[in-house]
Amino acid sequence: MARFYFNYPLNIGDKVDLSEDVVRHINVLRLRSNEPITLFNGNGNNYLANFIVFEKRKIIVEIVESVAANNESNLHLVLAMSIIANDKFDLVLQKAVELGVTEFIPVFTHNTQRFNSDKLNSKIEHWQKIIIAASEQSGRCTLMKLAKPLDFSSFISQCNTEVKLILSPHHTGNIFQQTIKSLTLLIGPEGGLTLSEVNEATNIFGFNSLCLGKRILRAETAAIVAVGLSQSYFGDL
Secondary structure (H helix, E strand, O other), rough: OOOOOOOOOOOOEEEEEEEHHHHHHHHOOOOOOOOOEEHHHEOOEEEEEEEEEOOOOOOOEEEEEEEEOOOOOOOOEEEEOEEEOOOHHHHHHHHHOOOOOEEEEEEEEEEEEEEEHHHHHHHHHHHHHHHHHHHHHHHOOOOOOEEOEEEEEHHHHEEEEEEEEEEEEOOOOOOOOOOOEEEEEEEEEOOOOOOHHHHHHHHOOOOOOEEEOOOOOHHHHHHHHHHHHHHHHOOOO
């Protein structure tokens, strides 16, 4: 059944005039007027809806059922991702949603490109669309939180999860505990984190370094692997 994000309060019995972007998506999928759809608004529920007006530019549905999704991980997982090339960053965002990341924080490091405010705002809007599309596909009914991009030092000084890991191919430490409820993963950019950045995070702000094996992984690979391992050890995979 097709699922669509609709950022509006939803209740059983409501007749909802769908937004232009949802109407456009329904038209692209060539859905039929007798096919039910599912809406979600980020509150954790799926809402089954039937079409009552089905026109090319105007679609109204009636909400007939509300079902709690109950598919969020028990691990509060924060992924702090250095801003990397557009397509690779988009891939990490998408997979973070699929793998149950709670919060995603873009981070400016020494080796990341800076943007002017207009371009950054455009990127944030684009990233939010990716999160919504990935949520529609994966069945999540709670949107992964997208934080405002932070400078490296600002981020590590504010991070307050139970365990804080910084991925580095050149450093490793003893980081696994029996059970944890919250975890932050900090991933460097294509050029890697500098030694001073690693030292600042580990020596001053309590991060533990983690090495993912003997081979050097690309930033996007490291992020996906680290999230998957974290959910396997501490979450719901």
